[in-house]
Amino acid sequence: xxxxxxxxxxxxxxxxxxxxxxxxxxxxxxxxxxxxxxxxxxxxxxxxxxxxxxxxxxxxxxxxxxxxxxxxxxxxxxxxxxxxxxxxxxxxxxxxxxxxxxxxxxxxxxxxxxxxxxxxxxxxxxxxxxxxxxxxxxxxxxxxxxxxxxxxxxxxxxxxxxxxxxxxxxxxxxxxxxxxxxxxxxxxxxxx
Amino acid sequence: xxxxxxxxxxxxxxxxxxxxxxxxxxxxxxxxxxxxxxxxxxxxxxxxxxxxxxxxxxxxxxxxxxxxxxxxxxxxxxxxxxxxxxxxxxxxxxxxxxxxxxxxxxxxxxxxxxxxxxxxxxxxxxxxxxxxxxxxxxxxxxxxxxxxxxxxxxxxxxxxxxxxxxxxxxxxxxxxxxxxxxxxxxxxxxxxxxxxxxxxxxxxxxxxxxxxxxxxxxxxxxxxxxxxxxxxxxxxxxxx
Numbered sequence: 001x002x003x004x005x006x007x008x009x010x011x012x013x014x015x016x017x018x019x020x021x022x023x024x025x026x027x028x029x030x031x032x033x034x035x036x037x038x039x040x041x042x043x044x045x046x047x048x049x050x051x052x053x054x055x056x057x058x059x060x061x062x063x064x065x066x067x068x069x070x071x072x073x074x075x076x077x078x079x080x081x082x083x084x085x086x087x088x089x090x091x092x093x094x095x096x097x098x099x100x101x102x103x104x105x106x107x108x109x110x111x112x113x114x115x116x117x118x119x120x121x122x123x124x125x126x127x128x129x130x131x132x133x134x135x136x137x138x139x140x141x142x143x144x145x146x147x148x149x150x151x152x153x154x155x156x157x158x159x160x161x162x163x164x165x166x167x168x169x170x171x172x173x174x175x176x177x178x179x180x181x182x183x184x185x186x187x188x189x190x191x192x
Numbered sequence: 193x194x195x196x197x198x199x200x201x202x203x204x205x206x207x208x209x210x211x212x213x214x215x216x217x218x219x220x221x222x223x224x225x226x227x228x229x230x231x232x233x234x235x236x237x238x239x240x241x242x243x244x245x246x247x248x249x250x251x252x253x254x255x256x257x258x259x260x261x262x263x264x265x266x267x268x269x270x271x272x273x274x275x276x277x278x279x280x281x282x283x284x285x286x287x288x289x290x291x292x293x294x295x296x297x298x299x300x301x302x303x304x305x306x307x308x309x310x311x312x313x314x315x316x317x318x319x320x321x322x323x324x325x326x327x328x329x330x331x332x333x334x335x336x337x338x339x340x341x342x343x344x345x346x347x348x349x350x351x352x353x354x355x356x357x358x359x360x361x362x363x364x365x366x367x368x369x370x371x372x373x374x375x376x377x378x379x380x381x382x383x384x385x386x387x388x389x390x391x392x393x394x395x396x397x398x399x400x401x402x403x404x405x406x407x408x409x410x411x412x413x414x415x416x417x418x419x420x421x422x423x424x425x426x427x428x429x430x431x432x
Contacts (some may be wrong), residue, residue: 021269028260033252036259041250054262061267071237079244087212103284106249124252129245136246147211151246156215179207186242 009074017065024061031075032057034125035082039106042086042152044097052089056082075126087154099163103148112137112144132186135185143178146171195225195232200250202235210239258351268422325432326403328425336425337381339366339389348378348391355384358407365412367419368395368429369402373416381405397429 007160009030015023032053039056041050067077090097095105104112112121112133120133136144149160157175161168195202206221208214214222226232263269324341338351350366358364364383367375379389404426406419413419 024269025260027380028263031255032259034248036255037253038247038249040253050255050259054259054266057259057263058266071234073241075248076241079247080240083244083247104249108249125248126245128241129248131199131247132242133249148246148249150211150213151243152250154212157213160213175211175213176204177210179204179211181206182242183203 006073006128007074010069013064013067013069013074014078016061017067020121027060028057031078032073035078038079039082039086041103042083042097042154043089048089048093052082052085056085059085073126073128086186088155097153099149099153103152108133131186131189132182134189135182139178139181140184142166143174146174147178150175195222196229202232206232206235206239207243210243254338264376302419323431324429326427328403328405328427330425337405337427339429341395341429343391346391346393348389348395349386350381350389351356351386352382352384361410362421363408363410363412364405364424365408365419365421367406368392369404369405369426370400370401375404376400377412377419378403381410395429397431400429403427403429 011025012023012027012030017028035056036049039052040046043049043052055079060078063081067074072080082134107119107123111123114120114137117134118165120130120137123130123133125133139147146164149163150157151154153159154165157172158168160175161171164171195205205214205218205287209219209226226236266288288329296332308387323343326339328337328339336353336356338353340349340351341347342349356364364381366378366381366389368378369375376392378392378395379387381387381389404419404423406413407424408422410417413421
């Protein structure tokens, strides 16, 4: 099972809204490895990551009825919950989390660096994620890193600049332009 | 600043909000505008759809089995899924040796306390005293409800000690759990205060060693043969 099929995820979420425990289990099996991997990259500590994943799925069960399929993809909705909970935990523990550079999966890194589009197509991810990967690959390495740091670690422009040992003005501009390029690129892909 | 009419700024702030780089006062100001504007909400949703797949770039890792077990436990999913064998957890309860082992001791204590309480509270010494009593406890062993049975008046009085929060579409139902066979409904109990119910003739501790309260759909269990919801309180039914 995988997270690749948003239609299947939507069907499960709709059933979870009606308190279908079987569908909830299927949804968990299909999405928890991705979400756990994500939360583990944010929090690094397994114990915290497990707690956040647990809290998130309790939240998903309780709030599935409020999921609006026309507004967001199912993975987007679940990622929002998981990310918010993980950042809450970061603030709660008030501990310095060691940020390393291996945020992305090795296959994803290789695919992003490859000039050939095939590796991205063969990655185990949703079409939305593949589209983002295609557009992300067009950004410069440091721009990618600045955006990923902010996204994964809840960093301000200032903190990203510190991490990358670059002036804050440069980082601000890179992130802004990077986001702009991503939007344009993704809109083009959608239209294609 | 109202960003409602400034498309470029709105887009930039929505992106920074979703990425997380919009912080402090600027973030709070943005959030207050976000609350009231469907336009900004849509913009944010679009940026979430664009950027959140970044989460999928990290390596997938299978969480340990205990995470699912904890979720199941927290949401009491197992009890709901055990609807296929409705008596399973009642049987478990009866077979729970530690429960029965503790029962003798608890019964004595309960009876002693209750005799004291009832003696103090009894306005007329000649009035018939309650003949049976049960103190129902929740899962944290806190006493939540006291049930007294008056055999001579065929009355059962259920008193809630602390107001219970129960969803509007749910009711609390009181059950007599016999040594053998299906639990028998004694009626619905209030979430607060005291309620009087009829006491069946043979509801003695010899035939009914245990009382339990379950959470049921509004109006009580739809199943004529017994409860459908989880047990919220339980306690031994003893003679005093």
